[in-house]
Structure formats: structure tokens, C-alpha cells
Amino acid sequence: MHRAIVTGGTRGIGLAVAQAILTAGGQVMVTGRSPKSVHEALAVLSVAGGDRAAGLPVDVRDSAAVNGLVAETVRRFGGLDVVVNNAGVAAFANVEAMSDADWNLVIDTNLTGPFFVSRAAIPALRTSGGGWIINIASLAARNAFVRGGAYCASKAALVSFSETLMQEVRYDNIRVSVVLPGSVSTEFTGPRKDDDWKLTGDDVAEVVMDLLRHPPRSLPSRVEIRPSQPKKA
Numbered sequence: 001m002h003r004a005i006v007t008g009g010t011r012g013i014g015l016a017v018a019q020a021i022l023t024a025g026g027q028v029m030v031t032g033r034s035p036k037s038v039h040e041a042l043a044v045l046s047v048a049g050g051d052r053a054a055g056l057p058v059d060v061r062d063s064a065a066v067n068g069l070v071a072e073t074v075r076r077f078g079g080l081d082v083v084v085n086n087a088g089v090a091a092f093a094n095v096e097a098m099s100d101a102d103w104n105l106v107i108d109t110n111l112t113g114p115f116f117v118s119r120a121a122i123p124a125l126r127t128s129g130g131g132w133i134i135n136i137a138s139l140a141a142r143n144a145f146v147r148g149g150a151y152c153a154s155k156a157a158l159v160s161f162s163e164t165l166m167q168e169v170r171y172d173n174i175r176v177s178v179v180l181p182g183s184v185s186t187e188f189t190g191p192r193k194d195d196d197w198k199l200t201g202d203d204v205a206e207v208v209m210d211l212l213r214h215p216p217r218s219l220p221s222r223v224e225i226r227p228s229q230p231k232k233a
Contacts, residue, residue, distance in 0.1 A: 002026035002212060003077040003128075005069065007060050007117060008087030010041035013136060013184060016201030017084050017208050022049030024209065029073040031058040031087065060087045060113030063120075070120040080124040081131040084208060085114035088136070088154075092147040103150050110154035111161065118165060122174065130173025134208055135162045139182045139226060155180075159222070166221050175219050177211050179204065182226030197231045 004021050008014040009030025018028045022045060030045065030053070032038045038055040045053035054076055058065045074080055089109045091102035114135050125131040140148060141155035162178035169176060183198045207225055214220065 002082045003073070003080050004028045004082035004084065005031070005073050005080065005117070005121065006084045006086060007031045007058070007113065009055070009084075010037040013181070013201045013204045014084070014086040015041060015044065016205040017086065018045055018053070019048055020202075020205040020209050021082070021212075022052055024212075026082075027052045027077045028054070029069070029076070030055045031060070031069060033057065033059060060085075060117060061108040063116045066113075066116040067120050069117075070124055074124050079128040080121060081128050082212065083117060083121045083125070083131075083133045084136065085117050085133070086136040087113055090151045092151065093149075094147055095149045098150060106150035106154050107157075110151070111157050114158060115161065122169060122172075125169075125174050126172050130175075132212060133162075133165065133169075133174060133176045134211060135176070135178045136204070137162070137178050137180045139180050139224060141180060163221065166219070170219070173216070175211075175214075177220055178222050179207055179211075180222065180224045182224075183230065197227055197229060199225065199227055 002021055004026055006014050006018045006028055009018045010032035018030050021028050030041055032041060035057045038057050042053055042055050056069055058069045060066060087109060089106055091106050118133050135158055137158045138155040140152045141159045144152045159178050162176055166176035181199055181204050207223055211220060
């Protein structure tokens, strides 16, 4: 039974991952940026998980808050086996026009956040005998686009961070994988009428669950997932 933290677990991909872990019998601590979002998510998650679902409002850019998140998860569940770094934001602008605030928000959330969470979680995972750190990046890490300077850079760096971390902790029985989804229909990009060709949060959650089911001897360290039939130009 997995004892997990899912950051950004109050909607979209994160909520789908949390639901999948609960459905498989695990325990999940989700985070969101506001008490309201966490409360609303727990109302949904409690249907599948009852008291196996918990949540905290945590800004992953705050290292002290992240340390508290890991400590509370271990206290509540008795340990930690899985971390899914999913919290992410975007701000799209040409480099010349991008503000300091938007750049810092994207880099600090999408890259520094997973660093803070992973750093705090490693001792707890080691105490549990090992586990998983799964970072949710994006195909934008490999496919840059105009006005995506901050977002693409953050996701490319997250891939490199994940591959470095994987090598550092593999002999502690901690496996690290990075998932690169393509176009996903979630609240992140806003609702659109023609999104039926896109991936769903459940599609990405299935990849996460496939990873968790892998035997200890194997490590799919980087997984790309994209729509089977993207909309034709």
C-alpha cells in the first residue's frame, strides 16, 4: 500500500493521480495553493479513499512549508513511499516582455519546488526502505515554442534534475522517473470545445500507476506520453 505525496493534487493531472493511488488502496497527501482548493479536492477524494486521503495548503516554493508537508505526511501515514511532483504553473510571453515576477514564479514553482520536495522526502523514503520520486514534466522540455521561454526552460531543467537525482539515490532503493506528457485537457490550459483529441489526467495517472507496478529490478527513468491522433493542422 503506497503512502504518497502528490503536489498540485487538487485538480487536473494531480487529482487524477491521487484518485488512482487511493483506488489502488494507498494513502495520499495532496497539496494545493489555497485551503479552499484543498478542501474541495478532499471532498472528491474522500469518496474513493475516506480517511486515507489528506491535504495541506502548501506553496512548494517555500522550503519550510515543504519540510512541514513531509513531516506531517510521515506522522499521519507512518511513513512515505511515493512522491509525485506535479505542481506547476505557466506564464507565456516573449522573453523581451516577460516580467521578473512571472519568470521567478514559473522557475521557482516548476523547478525549485520539485527540488525542495525531493530533498525533504529522500530521508523519509530511505527510512521506508526506498520508494519512488516521479516528476511530471512536459514534452515542452523537448519541443520549445514561442512565448514559452520560462515554461520550456523549467521543464527541460526538471528533466535534467530528475536524471541526476535518479543516479544519486538509486542505491537507496529510491527510483526516480520523469513523465513528459504532451497536450493534456485540464484546467491548466482552460476548457476548450475541441479538446477531445488530447490526453486526459487519467491517461497520465495510468502512466504513474504503471511505474509504481514495475518490479524493483526495472526503472523506466523517462516516459513520454502523447495523444495518439493529434488534431491535424
